[in-house]
Amino acid sequence: MKQRMRKKSPGFSLIELIVVIVILGVLATAISSFIKFATQIYSETTARDQLVSSARFAIERLNRDIRNALPNSLRLTNSEQCLEFTPIIESTIYTDIPVAPEVAKNKISVIRFDKTFKSTWSVIVYPLTPNDVYPVAPSNSDKVHAVASIDETGDEWVITLVAEVLFSEDSPTQRLYFINESETVEYCLQNNSLLRNGILMAEDIYNTSPFEILAATLQRNAMVQMHFRFEKNNETVTFNNEIQVLNVP
Known part of the structure; x- marks a missing residue:
C-alpha cells in the first residue's frame, strides 16, 4: 500500500502577518480619530449650547427686572461689579x-x-x-x-x-x-458667576466691568448696557445687550 501523501495546510507568511497588522493599525487609528473628533465636536457643541442657554436666561431675567425698575434708582456698587436698583x-x-x-x-x-x-x-x-x-x-x-x-x-x-x-x-x-425700601435687587459678578441677590443666575463669565449705566436725556430714557463673555471648554460666547428703562419720573 502506498502511503498517501498528506497535504500540508498553507499558513501565513511573516510578510502577510505584518501587512495585516499594519492595515489593522491604520484602521484603528482612523476609527479612533473619527471617534475623537466626533466626541470633541459633541463636547464643544454641548458647551456652546450651555453657554448660550445660560446667557439667554440671565439676560432675559435682567431685562424683566430692569424694565420694572424705579426711574433713576439704578446704580453701580462694589467697584462697578454690581448693579443695584429698586423694583x-x-x-x-x-x-x-x-x-x-x-x-x-x-x-x-x-x-x-x-x-x-x-x-x-x-x-x-x-x-x-x-x-x-x-x-x-x-x-x-x-x-x-x-x-x-x-x-x-x-x-x-x-x-x-x-x-x-x-x-x-x-x-x-x-x-x-x-x-419697599428694604427690598432692592442686586446683580453681581463674583468669581466668574452672576448672582441675583446671592442666587446663582449664570456661570463661566470671564470679564470685568459687566454693567454700564447711561443716564436719561431729553431724547431718551436711561439705558443699561451689559457686557458678558462666557467661556467653557475652549468655547467663547460674547453678549452685549442694551436695556432701556421704560419708566419715567
Whole structure:
C-alpha cells in the first residue's frame, strides 16, 4: 500500500502577518480619530449650547427686572461689579400731595389701582438721582415716605403717611410710585458667576466691568448696557445687550 501523501495546510507568511497588522493599525487609528473628533465636536457643541442657554436666561431675567425698575434708582456698587436698583410695586397718578411752600400734612390723594396695600410700602415722587432713592439717612429724604394706611373708597383713594411730610417738588406727569425700601435687587459678578441677590443666575463669565449705566436725556430714557463673555471648554460666547428703562419720573 502506498502511503498517501498528506497535504500540508498553507499558513501565513511573516510578510502577510505584518501587512495585516499594519492595515489593522491604520484602521484603528482612523476609527479612533473619527471617534475623537466626533466626541470633541459633541463636547464643544454641548458647551456652546450651555453657554448660550445660560446667557439667554440671565439676560432675559435682567431685562424683566430692569424694565420694572424705579426711574433713576439704578446704580453701580462694589467697584462697578454690581448693579443695584429698586423694583416698582405699583404706580398711579396722584391728584394732591403737599409740595413746598404748602403746609406739611400726612394725607395724599391718588387714583385707585389694583394691588392690595401692605404695611411695608413707601411712596416716592419724582426721583431724579439714586440719592433720592437711597438717602444717607431716611430722615433726610424729601421724596420717599412710609405709608400707614390707604382708604380704598371710590375712584380716588386717600393715602395716610406715617408722618406729616412736604415733598420737594411735583412730578411733571403727577406720577407716584410704591416701593419697599428694604427690598432692592442686586446683580453681581463674583468669581466668574452672576448672582441675583446671592442666587446663582449664570456661570463661566470671564470679564470685568459687566454693567454700564447711561443716564436719561431729553431724547431718551436711561439705558443699561451689559457686557458678558462666557467661556467653557475652549468655547467663547460674547453678549452685549442694551436695556432701556421704560419708566419715567
